[in-house]
Amino acid sequence: MLNKKAFAVTKTGDIKMSGKFLARASALSLAFILAACGGDDNSTPLAGGQNQQGDNGSPGSGDNTNGGVDTDGDGTADTTIGSLRISASPVQMGTSNTSASEILVFARDADNILAENIPVKFSVDSDATLQVARSTTDETGTAKALLSTRQNPKNRPATVKATVGGIEASITVNITGTTLALDGPTNISVGSSGTYTATLLDSEGNGVPLEIISIDSPLPNITTLNTDDEGEASFALEPSAAGTYPVEILAFSGESVLSASLEISVSDSNFQFTSPGPGSEVPIDSASNLTFAWSENNLGVSNEPITISLTRGLIDNSLSYQANTDANGEIATTISSDSAGPATIVARSETSGLETSMIFEFVAITPDSLVVQASQTQVKPQEQSKITAVVRDANNNLVKGQRVQFNIQQGYGELSTPDAITSSLGRASTVFTAGNSGSGAEQTIITATLASDNTIQDQALLTVTDGALRLSIGTGNTLAEENSATYLKEWVVFVSDANGQPVENAEVELTVLPSRYFKGFWQPGICGTGTEPNCWVANETASCPAEDVNRNGKLDSGEDVNASGELEPTNEAVAVANSSASTEDGSYGFALKYPQSACRWTEVTVQAKVNVPGGSEYSETATTTLSCLASDLSNLDVTPPAINGGSRYGQSTSCLDAD
Template identity: 25%
Template sequence: MKMFDLWGRRVAQAFVGTALAVSLVACGGGGGSAGTPVVGPGSGSSSPTGGGSTVTAADLVVVLNKNALTDAVGETLTATITSIDANRAAIGGAPVSFSIDSNAVVTPAGTTTDGTTGMLTATITRGSDVTPRPVKLTVTSGSVSKVVTFNVVQSAVTTDPQASDLSLTLSAPSVDNTGSRTITATATAVDQNRNALAGIPIRLTVTDASATILVSGTQTDASGKVTGTVDIGQNRADRPIAVVATSGTLSRTVAFQVTGTQFTQATIVPSVVAAGATGSVQYKLADAAAAPMAGVSIAVSGNGITSATGTTDLNGDYTFRFVAPNAPGTRLTIKAVGGGKENNVEVPIASGNSTQVPAAATPAAKTLNLSADVVSVNTDTTSNQISINAFFRDVANAPVPNVRVMFGVTGDNLSGTVGSGTNTVLSDAGGSATTTYRPGAVSSPTNGVTVRACWKTSDFAPTDTIANCPAGNLMTTTLTIVANPVSISIGTDATIGTGAGGLTYVKKFVVMVVDSAGNPKADVQITPSVDLGGYGKGFWEWNAGPKKWERAPDFGSMGALTAICPNEDLNRNGVIDTGEDVNGSKQLDPRKSDVSIAVVGATKTDATGIAVLQLEYPANIASWVKYKITVTAAGVLSPPAYFPLGTPVTLPSLPLGAVNAFDYLYTYDWLPVSAAAVAAESPPAFVNGLYGVSGSCADTR
């Protein structure tokens, strides 16, 4: 039993238990049939503490010293049970009963777990049945029941290689509770000369309901090691987590600590409470990265008030409300425990006209900070908010407590809520006065909301407000409340590609959508369209000097054209109306099908607020049709985005010969051509104008 005593001492180092005792008898199973009661030594013994009270275990940890029980005479298997409380700490004196099936026999060493270590062992034999079979052991304490299984196997095939010793190490003694880090456990098997042994079966487990372990294998590798990567799981509370390595009769346990839980806010509202009046403490629980810890239970208590237990919301907030005891001139200490962390605040109980709060020293440095300077509007289904923190330091950079602070916000159309309301907040022992701000459903311009904090070293007078706060006592900062995306832009680069069939050109454009703070807005539906403003007539010629194709004479920045003609479909209805078919081609030129536009991939912006568009058109149409892209986005407050820049299309378009017709078309751009085609000596596909080469828009020549 020395090995198990050593194992017990290791587990006891990982868990801090409270030794309580009970006077109950455990029942076991075994012998000739499943469920047969077995009473171990110590049956009927009195409670170790003499109190006779029943200890309730929140969970049980059951570890077997090996995976199988051979059919050899005298062969045994040992189960070690540890009772733990809700904080995963060992708790002694819990009643434990056993049952076993498949004709195996279990003999417990007692009926309650040890008052110091919280552990209890039980010895298992195969009984009179020598047949190979699976066996199920059930361990019960109160309403908690755990089941483990093992096999009875033939001794000729179950002789596992044995190590003389095991070592178990961890990559670090602790890990923060952000959930992004892991601990690596390494178990090493050695012989009597401390040589590493390969092929030794080792089982790695964790004694925590939330944690998980990913092992490298079930046997040691060539270096005699088995490793396991431990993740703390969903539970981000501060707590110890024990790792257990078992090989045959050998067992080793080491533990690491999960850390990082913090009460980032414990604000008393109001800061001084009258005897018999109602007050509250606003708590915020966060992890090591200051991320809110939602769904964590917080227990709050104090002398003379009613205790309560609650759960943090999505922002990690919990508000405890209390009625101050009838004890003017005293201080009420309120303790909160959550996520394995404890927080204590003192609430002054007013006596007459005195607040019982001493005047604060005059701070030498004052800072007003926000947990974020951009926050989203709130709807019926959201709870967006930020923390507001005022920090005070003296000339030695030491915190200044008891500074009185009033918080307020302007520029939000009175739609938001300050957590402390109109009440004064006192700076705590760390020199910090904290409250929260929850915006309403109205967004703001960039930096359009001003957060204000008025401070004073003594009590505010009834007539004091933030509005009349002296300039030297007023601190301000700004934030932006965002809602729908407010702006959309479109742009491109200098490249042009070729379509899949090699017969078309593809020109890509990028669309960006942001909110009023300039942050990208994801998942915004993009709707593009392209308008063809007109077409050109002419041809390209080879210039042997610069060795490239050119157009002449030059009627615009794009080069050689003999005529520029507006779109014949003036009202864009696709029907030839009176006077529209100017060139007599029996169709409306340019054809709408000359150019297509599409969103590449998803039709909504990605996480960076970006979507990609592309124009595709036959290579022989390049340079002969003018286009303008319009992009709208669902919910965007600004006008649509245009490429190229210019006024939107106004229908009906300007007809041939109309005043300003040329200026109208100047706001459009020619379909781009391939630079490689322009530089190649062979004639490009677009060498002659698709709609003719004459200088007149009234014919098709």
């Protein structure tokens, strides 16, 4: 007997097959052909090949335990599913964010005809992700989903399940390809330091950031590290006794655990730099002596080739250097640099495998100029302003170790210290506290003079205000997420008179300028009363003052401290206001809007100014670090908003480079 839905009789008496039935029959025939032939290289066969499939198992816990499915929405099961099959292509996928496997589900009715319009429920375990492309079977009787492993690079199996009318089918896809490697010298001497690097890469060779690396070794060392943007984590080992020592590193845990190891041979050789010493300061613009010595049993190891490399400057006026030890096991040469900053020097013996390294600093010693900056050029009586002098040489190198003398040349107030020594950043500071009365515009003058040369000096001009208006600026503890990329922080300015009464319709001018930036990266940490890592915390590696010393927004000579070719930090935040004047209660509301990736890594100074008739100007400032939403840091399974896993300005420990 003919199925009336599948066939129709024409006026001429011919019997025609319906389009849907034809499509189903064609798909079923194709499935049989593929099953028999195994399919070509590009097909997804129902059995065999590089793909995998699963048959339906026992009925699940759905409403229709007998496979009945309601396809027309009338609440009555009108199709009985006879079988359910599932396939994956490929059955072994990578761990990168771009890796994927196509999941196909084939539904057939009780007569083994591919069933159309059947809703399929997908699920997956092992923290994998399914993107359902087609949740209802089409005319070929198939539903489709895409399996991926975004933000989880662990090697692991993932089981995909499909359920239809109480019938369930499943398939396991192996997610694999993440590797862990350990590199470093395998031969070092007692007292020398060896640097070792753990590298965690996904299946496409991309670095896996912010993962914990555990270190196990009888040599004294830290026990855990976090990988950086390149998936690397470095640590140093400095053995105190000869012997052979294993070093093992671990990433992840359970069935996803990865390990790598090295065996380090420590000799009782003396293999090290003897001059300059670790942490020494070496003057720039002239050659300084460098001495290396290798001895065993107090006897020099002679005529052995040694390769020496340096991260900053030159060795014997060359970028690379190799020489043989003399009769005493020593090598003497020179190092030089025309730029100031930290440097790492490494000596290596290719024949023995021994290696040693040392960190020192090239410093500028001949000052040529001095620039003074005040943190606030307008203060009220008894308020403070930080006065900072920056000393440079003729080539704009920051000069370390210079004494700067501060003096109030005009005005009332006091300084916290009359002098200070410049740091590696060429900066020396004091704090000015204004007196009890105001001064005219820029009538408080503070002079900074170089102690070694009084002709090198500069001045900071301050205004101590004592006017009728007062400004107060502040914010609360609530942060809004405007969208997935932007935070919004509400602020308020209050304008009042000398008696504390609100001033309405005062025109308020806002500026938001960066004052400091931080280097570092996010890592798992402990928040609250927990004992195990339960949140993301910032590992701050460096705190650097803004390079735009004169705050004109332009890269002027001498401001590019880290040699990046740009001013750091950039203007991360903007002030957004709905009006330009204070309201009846003297308040003026605005918001700071900034990218979520800037949170924690940029400090800004917010300034509000009010001009009044007669030419007087009043201002108030507040300095704040751009904050993060707590919920964005409380889930260790979700990477916090960041550029390259942390600060966009790098992760090194120095403000003198852009790394």
